[in-house]
Amino acid sequence: xxxxxxxxxxxxxxxxxxxxxxxxxxxxxxxxxxxxxxxxxxxxxxxxxxxxxxxxxxxxxxxxxxxxxxxxxxxxxxxxxxxxxxxxxxxxxxxxxxxxxxxxxxxxxxxxxxxxxxxxxxxxxxxxxxxxxxxxxxxxxxxxxxxxxxxxxxxxxxxxxxxxxxxxxxxxxxxxxxxxxxxxxxxxxxxxxxxxxxxxxxxxxxxxxxxxxxxxxxxxxxxxxxxxxxxxxxxxxxxxxxxxxxxxxxxxxxxxxxxxxxxxxxxx
Ligand SMILES: [Zn+2]
Numbered sequence: 540x541x542x543x544x545x546x547x548x549x550x551x552x553x554x555x556x557x558x559x560x561x562x563x564x565x566x567x568x569x570x571x572x573x574x575x576x577x578x579x580x581x582x583x584x585x586x587x588x589x590x591x592x593x594x595x596x597x598x599x600x601x602x603x604x605x606x607x608x609x610x611x612x613x614x615x616x617x618x619x620x621x622x623x624x625x626x627x628x629x630x631x632x633x634x635x636x637x638x639x640x641x642x643x644x645x646x647x648x649x650x651x652x653x654x655x656x657x658x659x660x661x662x663x664x665x666x667x668x669x670x671x672x673x674x675x676x677x678x679x680x681x682x683x684x685x686x687x688x689x690x691x692x693x694x695x696x697x698x699x700x701x702x703x704x705x706x707x708x709x710x711x712x713x714x715x716x717x718x719x720x721x722x723x724x725x726x727x728x729x730x731x732x733x734x735x736x737x738x739x740x741x742x743x744x745x746x747x748x749x750x751x752x753x754x755x756x757x758x759x760x761x762x763x764x765x766x767x768x769x770x771x772x773x774x775x776x777x778x779x780x781x782x783x784x785x786x787x788x789x790x791x792x793x794x795x796x797x798x799x800x801x802x803x804x805x806x807x
Pocket of ligand 1: 577578579580581582590591592593594595
Protein backbone atom coordinates (compact mmCIF):
# COMPACT_ATOMS: atom_id res chain seq x y z
CA UNK A 540 0.00 0.00 0.00
CA UNK A 541 1.07 3.54 -0.35
CA UNK A 542 0.30 4.34 3.25
CA UNK A 543 3.90 5.34 3.84
CA UNK A 544 3.78 7.79 1.00
CA UNK A 545 0.58 9.25 2.44
CA UNK A 546 1.87 9.67 5.95
CA UNK A 547 5.36 10.90 5.11
CA UNK A 548 4.35 14.23 3.59
CA UNK A 549 1.75 14.75 6.29
CA UNK A 550 4.36 13.90 8.94
CA UNK A 551 6.96 16.21 7.47
CA UNK A 552 4.39 18.97 7.10
CA UNK A 553 3.53 18.55 10.76
CA UNK A 554 7.19 18.57 11.63
CA UNK A 555 7.89 21.74 9.68
CA UNK A 556 4.77 23.36 11.18
CA UNK A 557 6.04 22.36 14.58
CA UNK A 558 9.55 23.71 13.98
CA UNK A 559 8.09 26.90 12.53
CA UNK A 560 6.00 27.19 15.66
CA UNK A 561 9.06 26.69 17.86
CA UNK A 562 11.07 29.26 15.93
CA UNK A 563 8.13 31.66 16.18
CA UNK A 564 7.84 31.05 19.91
CA UNK A 565 11.59 31.53 20.42
CA UNK A 566 11.44 34.74 18.45
CA UNK A 567 8.48 35.98 20.48
CA UNK A 568 10.40 35.30 23.70
CA UNK A 569 13.49 37.05 22.31
CA UNK A 570 11.32 40.02 21.35
CA UNK A 571 9.99 40.38 24.87
CA UNK A 572 13.51 40.29 26.29
CA UNK A 573 15.09 42.48 23.61
CA UNK A 574 12.46 44.86 22.29
CA UNK A 575 12.58 45.65 18.58
CA UNK A 576 13.93 49.16 18.49
CA UNK A 577 15.77 51.32 15.97
CA UNK A 578 19.47 50.97 16.77
CA UNK A 579 19.89 54.73 16.65
CA UNK A 580 16.80 56.52 17.94
CA UNK A 581 15.13 53.57 19.76
CA UNK A 582 11.87 53.95 17.85
CA UNK A 583 9.90 50.65 17.99
CA UNK A 584 10.40 48.58 14.82
CA UNK A 585 9.20 45.30 13.35
CA UNK A 586 12.64 43.72 13.18
CA UNK A 587 15.95 43.27 15.01
CA UNK A 588 19.30 44.83 14.01
CA UNK A 589 17.83 47.63 11.94
CA UNK A 590 17.33 51.34 11.65
CA UNK A 591 13.99 53.13 11.31
CA UNK A 592 13.25 54.76 7.97
CA UNK A 593 14.05 58.27 9.24
CA UNK A 594 17.48 57.27 10.58
CA UNK A 595 18.20 55.16 7.49
CA UNK A 596 17.58 58.18 5.26
CA UNK A 597 20.17 60.17 7.22
CA UNK A 598 22.94 57.64 6.53
CA UNK A 599 24.93 58.78 3.51
CA UNK A 600 25.68 55.37 2.02
CA UNK A 601 28.50 55.34 -0.51
CA UNK A 602 27.46 53.91 -3.84
CA UNK A 603 28.94 54.07 -7.34
CA UNK A 604 30.35 56.23 -8.79
CA UNK A 605 33.21 56.10 -6.29
CA UNK A 606 37.00 56.36 -6.34
CA UNK A 607 38.39 52.83 -6.55
CA UNK A 608 41.54 53.78 -4.58
CA UNK A 609 40.11 56.00 -1.82
CA UNK A 610 36.55 54.68 -1.62
CA UNK A 611 35.19 58.22 -1.61
CA UNK A 612 32.05 59.10 -3.54
CA UNK A 613 32.49 60.90 -6.85
CA UNK A 614 30.10 63.64 -7.94
CA UNK A 615 29.50 62.13 -11.37
CA UNK A 616 30.14 59.00 -13.38
CA UNK A 617 33.02 59.71 -15.77
CA UNK A 618 31.52 57.25 -18.24
CA UNK A 619 34.46 54.84 -17.87
CA UNK A 620 33.57 51.16 -17.92
CA UNK A 621 36.20 50.03 -15.39
CA UNK A 622 37.15 51.33 -11.94
CA UNK A 623 37.36 55.12 -11.64
CA UNK A 624 40.17 56.86 -9.76
CA UNK A 625 39.70 60.35 -8.35
CA UNK A 626 42.07 63.25 -8.98
CA UNK A 627 42.93 63.22 -5.26
CA UNK A 628 44.09 59.58 -5.47
CA UNK A 629 46.13 60.28 -8.59
CA UNK A 630 47.81 63.29 -6.97
CA UNK A 631 48.59 61.46 -3.71
CA UNK A 632 48.19 57.69 -4.21
CA UNK A 633 47.33 55.80 -1.01
CA UNK A 634 49.52 53.00 0.39
CA UNK A 635 46.73 50.48 -0.17
CA UNK A 636 45.22 49.22 -3.42
CA UNK A 637 41.49 49.77 -2.94
CA UNK A 638 39.32 51.16 -0.16
CA UNK A 639 35.62 50.84 0.49
CA UNK A 640 33.45 52.31 3.23
CA UNK A 641 29.78 51.74 3.96
CA UNK A 642 28.93 55.40 4.47
CA UNK A 643 30.26 58.89 4.82
CA UNK A 644 30.87 59.81 8.44
CA UNK A 645 27.82 61.67 9.72
CA UNK A 646 25.59 62.07 12.81
CA UNK A 647 23.77 58.70 12.69
CA UNK A 648 26.88 56.67 11.83
CA UNK A 649 28.84 58.58 14.49
CA UNK A 650 26.27 57.73 17.18
CA UNK A 651 26.13 54.07 16.16
CA UNK A 652 29.92 53.68 16.12
CA UNK A 653 30.35 55.65 19.33
CA UNK A 654 27.85 53.42 21.15
CA UNK A 655 29.58 50.34 19.76
CA UNK A 656 33.07 51.55 20.71
CA UNK A 657 32.63 53.20 24.08
CA UNK A 658 29.21 52.25 25.34
CA UNK A 659 29.59 48.46 25.14
CA UNK A 660 26.49 48.57 22.97
CA UNK A 661 27.02 45.64 20.66
CA UNK A 662 23.54 45.38 19.25
CA UNK A 663 24.66 47.15 16.04
CA UNK A 664 27.23 44.42 15.29
CA UNK A 665 25.00 42.33 13.06
CA UNK A 666 23.90 45.34 11.05
CA UNK A 667 27.51 46.53 10.69
CA UNK A 668 28.56 43.06 9.51
CA UNK A 669 25.90 43.00 6.80
CA UNK A 670 26.75 46.54 5.71
CA UNK A 671 30.48 45.77 5.51
CA UNK A 672 30.02 42.52 3.62
CA UNK A 673 27.85 44.41 1.11
CA UNK A 674 30.12 47.44 0.67
CA UNK A 675 33.21 45.22 0.43
CA UNK A 676 31.87 42.65 -2.04
CA UNK A 677 34.59 43.29 -4.64
CA UNK A 678 37.42 43.28 -2.09
CA UNK A 679 36.17 40.18 -0.33
CA UNK A 680 35.59 38.11 -3.48
CA UNK A 681 39.07 36.53 -3.49
CA UNK A 682 40.63 37.78 -0.25
CA UNK A 683 42.84 35.37 1.71
CA UNK A 684 42.19 36.87 5.11
CA UNK A 685 40.87 39.81 7.09
CA UNK A 686 43.29 41.77 9.24
CA UNK A 687 41.80 44.07 11.89
CA UNK A 688 43.68 47.30 12.54
CA UNK A 689 45.29 46.60 15.93
CA UNK A 690 44.85 48.48 19.18
CA UNK A 691 47.75 48.76 21.57
CA UNK A 692 47.30 46.33 24.44
CA UNK A 693 47.01 49.15 26.99
CA UNK A 694 44.17 50.69 25.10
CA UNK A 695 42.77 47.21 24.60
CA UNK A 696 42.75 46.77 28.39
CA UNK A 697 40.92 50.08 28.81
CA UNK A 698 38.30 49.23 26.25
CA UNK A 699 38.22 45.45 26.74
CA UNK A 700 37.90 44.72 23.03
CA UNK A 701 39.20 45.79 19.63
CA UNK A 702 36.23 47.08 17.65
CA UNK A 703 37.97 46.36 14.33
CA UNK A 704 38.39 42.73 15.36
CA UNK A 705 34.69 42.45 16.25
CA UNK A 706 33.76 43.89 12.86
CA UNK A 707 36.14 41.49 11.09
CA UNK A 708 34.50 38.62 12.99
CA UNK A 709 31.05 39.67 11.75
CA UNK A 710 32.27 39.86 8.13
CA UNK A 711 33.88 36.46 8.53
CA UNK A 712 30.63 34.97 9.82
CA UNK A 713 28.94 36.04 6.58
CA UNK A 714 31.75 35.45 4.05
CA UNK A 715 33.72 32.61 5.76
CA UNK A 716 36.97 34.48 5.06
CA UNK A 717 39.23 33.85 8.07
CA UNK A 718 40.22 36.66 10.44
CA UNK A 719 43.89 36.87 11.37
CA UNK A 720 44.11 39.16 14.39
CA UNK A 721 47.79 38.39 15.07
CA UNK A 722 49.35 39.73 11.85
CA UNK A 723 49.80 43.32 12.96
CA UNK A 724 51.08 44.49 16.30
CA UNK A 725 50.91 47.97 17.73
CA UNK A 726 54.27 48.22 19.44
CA UNK A 727 54.00 51.84 20.49
CA UNK A 728 51.05 53.22 22.40
CA UNK A 729 50.13 56.21 20.28
CA UNK A 730 48.24 59.09 21.89
CA UNK A 731 44.68 59.55 20.69
CA UNK A 732 44.71 60.80 17.11
CA UNK A 733 41.69 63.03 17.62
CA UNK A 734 42.34 66.65 16.70
CA UNK A 735 45.80 66.07 15.24
CA UNK A 736 46.98 67.23 11.83
CA UNK A 737 47.88 64.64 9.23
CA UNK A 738 51.63 65.29 9.71
CA UNK A 739 51.26 64.87 13.49
CA UNK A 740 49.33 61.63 13.00
CA UNK A 741 51.98 60.30 10.65
CA UNK A 742 54.74 61.21 13.11
CA UNK A 743 52.79 59.56 15.93
CA UNK A 744 52.39 56.37 13.97
CA UNK A 745 55.89 55.98 12.60
CA UNK A 746 57.22 52.67 13.86
CA UNK A 747 54.03 52.10 15.88
CA UNK A 748 52.80 49.16 13.82
CA UNK A 749 54.79 46.11 12.79
CA UNK A 750 54.23 42.63 11.42
CA UNK A 751 54.36 39.83 13.97
CA UNK A 752 57.37 37.65 13.17
CA UNK A 753 55.24 34.52 13.21
CA UNK A 754 52.89 36.01 10.59
CA UNK A 755 55.52 36.90 7.95
CA UNK A 756 55.22 33.65 6.01
CA UNK A 757 51.41 34.04 5.82
CA UNK A 758 51.63 37.60 4.47
CA UNK A 759 54.02 36.87 1.62
CA UNK A 760 51.90 36.79 -1.56
CA UNK A 761 48.58 37.12 0.31
CA UNK A 762 45.53 39.20 -0.57
CA UNK A 763 44.65 41.02 2.62
CA UNK A 764 41.66 43.14 3.58
CA UNK A 765 42.36 45.53 6.45
CA UNK A 766 39.31 46.19 8.62
CA UNK A 767 38.72 49.38 10.60
CA UNK A 768 35.75 51.30 11.93
CA UNK A 769 36.44 54.79 10.55
CA UNK A 770 38.94 56.03 7.98
CA UNK A 771 39.63 59.57 9.21
CA UNK A 772 42.76 60.75 7.42
CA UNK A 773 43.79 57.24 6.42
CA UNK A 774 47.08 57.52 8.30
CA UNK A 775 46.49 54.43 10.47
CA UNK A 776 45.43 52.29 7.51
CA UNK A 777 48.42 53.65 5.57
CA UNK A 778 50.82 52.66 8.37
CA UNK A 779 49.35 49.13 8.35
CA UNK A 780 49.42 48.90 4.55
CA UNK A 781 53.05 50.04 4.46
CA UNK A 782 54.30 47.21 6.70
CA UNK A 783 52.09 44.64 4.95
CA UNK A 784 53.50 45.73 1.57
CA UNK A 785 57.05 45.49 2.88
CA UNK A 786 56.30 41.97 4.12
CA UNK A 787 55.31 40.96 0.58
CA UNK A 788 51.48 41.14 0.61
CA UNK A 789 50.25 40.88 -2.98
CA UNK A 790 47.19 43.06 -2.45
CA UNK A 791 46.10 45.27 0.42
CA UNK A 792 42.57 46.61 0.49
CA UNK A 793 40.85 48.57 3.24
CA UNK A 794 37.26 48.13 4.35
CA UNK A 795 35.64 50.42 6.94
CA UNK A 796 32.23 51.38 8.23
CA UNK A 797 32.69 55.06 7.55
CA UNK A 798 35.02 57.46 5.84
CA UNK A 799 35.45 61.11 6.67
CA UNK A 800 35.06 63.04 3.43
CA UNK A 801 35.25 66.79 2.80
CA UNK A 802 31.47 66.74 2.67
CA UNK A 803 31.12 64.93 6.01
CA UNK A 804 33.73 67.22 7.61
CA UNK A 805 31.44 70.14 6.86
CA UNK A 806 28.38 68.26 8.07
CA UNK A 807 29.82 66.98 11.37
ZN1 LIG B 1 15.68 55.64 14.18
